[in-house]
Amino acid sequence: MRLTHLGLWHFRNYERLSFEPGPGVTLLLGENGQGKTNLLEAIYYLATTRSPRAGSDRELISNAELREPIPFARLEARVQREGELHIEILLRLEPAEGSENGRGPASHVTKTIRVNGLPSRAAQLVGQVNVVLFSPDDVTLVSGPPAGRRRYLDITSSQVSPLYLRTLQRYQRVLLQRNHLLRQVREHRQPRELLDFWTAELAATGSYLVAQRLRMVRALDVAARAAYQELSGTSQRLAIQYQTTTRDPIADGEDVEADLQARFRTRLAQLQPREIEAGMSLAGPHRDDLTFTVDGVDVGVYGSRGQQRLVVLALKLAETRYLEGETGEAPILLLDDVLSELDARRRRLVLAKVANGCQTLATATDIDTFPTEFLAQARVFRVESGALEELAAPPS
Numbered sequence: 001m002r003l004t005h006l007g008l009w010h011f012r013n014y015e016r017l018s019f020e021p022g023p024g025v026t027l028l029l030g031e032n033g034q035g036k037t038n039l040l041e042a043i044y045y046l047a048t049t050r051s052p053r054a055g056s057d058r059e060l061i062s063n064a065e066l067r068e069p070i071p072f073a074r075l076e077a078r079v080q081r082e083g084e085l086h087i088e089i090l091l092r093l094e095p096a097e098g099s100e101n102g103r104g105p106a107s108h109v110t111k112t113i114r115v116n117g118l119p120s121r122a123a124q125l126v127g128q129v130n131v132v133l134f135s136p137d138d139v140t141l142v143s144g145p146p147a148g149r150r151r152y153l154d155i156t157s158s159q160v161s162p163l164y165l166r167t168l169q170r171y172q173r174v175l176l177q178r179n180h181l182l183r184q185v186r187e188h189r190q191p192r193e194l195l196d197f198w199t200a201e202l203a204a205t206g207s208y209l210v211a212q213r214l215r216m217v218r219a220l221d222v223a224a225r226a227a228y229q230e231l232s233g234t235s236q237r238l239a240i241q242y243q244t245t246t247r248d249p250i251a252d253g254e255d256v257e258a259d260l261q262a263r264f265r266t267r268l269a270q271l272q273p274r275e276i277e278a279g280m281s282l283a284g285p286h287r288d289d290l291t292f293t294v295d296g297v298d299v300g301v302y303g304s305r306g307q308q309r310l311v312v313l314a315l316k317l318a319e320t321r322y323l324e325g326e327t328g329e330a331p332i333l334l335l336d337d338v339l340s341e342l343d344a345r346r347r348r349l350v351l352a353k354v355a356n357g358c359q360t361l362a363t364a365t366d367i368d369t370f371p372t373e374f375l376a377q378a379r380v381f382r383v384e385s386g387a388l389e390e391l392a393a394p395p396s
């Protein structure tokens with residue numbers, strides 16, 4: 001899989017960009033705050049329709065553009081897969097009615113997606129272009145709250161399975177309805193029996209999501225364990241485990257996938273009185289989590305910062321292989337400033353692993369980050385104030 005062209009209009013600090021990365025490795029060099037991460041963010045956004053960091057899509061529209069009557073940002077990519085894929089995403093800030101200049105808090109961003117010229121939904125686009133982003137913020141996957149880990153599982157699963165994304169969207173609707181109903185039952189405004197339908201739906205869609213996540217985590221666990229030993233240069237054992245709320249913990253250790261749905265239903269039946277009291281669904285993939293342990297010790301809680309970084313790196317390397325195995329295509333790798341944190345030996349290890357067949361875009365502030373043998377096969381661009389300039393030969 002290969003990105004052959006990226007076009008940006010009014011995206012972050014890029015007023016206008018037309019960029020053709022190399023087929024292999026492309027390096028983006030630049031001082032802090034020049035737009036290196038913004039560029040990788042644009043590619044990630046085109047692949048997943050989500051920003052890895054923005055709180056809202058509004059942030060993505062360039063500040064200068066916000067002074068225009070109808071501000072917009074446009075992203076466009078051409079990707080070589082089996083055929084050529086042309087992706088366009090248009091973000092428009094719609095004025096809010098009644099507010100003075102239409103820019104009040106009530107204004108909102110609409111997103112229009114086109115794939116090969118045809119209007120598409122996010123669920124139709126996601127999975128067509130696979131990317132793996134390595135970012136310094138990834139460490140929160142290990143050390144941060146569970147919501148980030150669930151998001152990670154959802155995005156990665158969606159990249160390999162459109163059905164996963166559709167089921168996830170259905171699950172989220174069911175969850176909302178069910179929670180609403182639980183509160184109505186609590187207030188005696190609806191009969192308890194009405195819950196049965198939504199409970200069955202929650203169990204059906206939720207158990208599918210859990211089964212897919214379990215399958216993926218098992219693959220990541222094995223590959224990440226090997227990668228971690230190589231990266232750390234130790235024989236310490238990394239284990240990644242999926243923790244689910246959908247079955248009674250007592251049943252742990254048994255064949256987890258056997259009758260996941262039946263167990264989830266049993267669990268929901270047990271929880272029902274508490275759920276009504278709480279007015280929300282207390283079990284399901286929306287409450288599940290991942291744990292990372294090294295030699296049995298939880299790295300999120302007890303790990304050093306360096307150890308946490310290596311764990312995430314091992315996870316991302318595992319993800320790269322997983323996507324390739326599932327889709328039959330090497331994903332596009334986006335390495336945002338991750339090499340500078342590593343020593344020379346680990347840098348070489350990571351580069352040898354990633355550059356292996358994957359188109360790679362890597363950012364750094366300093367060219368010294370990259371080993372010379374790596375520079376020899378790379379195209380190098382300087383990023384300055386939202387503009388790119390190719391450097392003929394890497395300066396030494």
Ligand SMILES: Nc1ncnc2c1ncn2[C@@H]1O[C@H](COP(=O)(O)OP(=O)(O)OP(=O)(O)O)[C@@H](O)[C@H]1O
Pocket residue numbers: 011012013030031032033034035036037038039059060061062063064337365
């Ligand atoms: N909506 C926006 N409109 C205009 N500029 C923006 C917008 N959002 C972010 N920026 C600008 O983009 C710049 C940050 O870009 P980016 O995060 O890509 O930097 P970077 O090159 O990755 O830097 P670092 O080396 O520090 O990671 C900042 O100068 C910021 O002001």
Ligand SMILES: [Mg+2]
Pocket residue numbers: 036037038336337
């Ligand atoms: Mg950056």
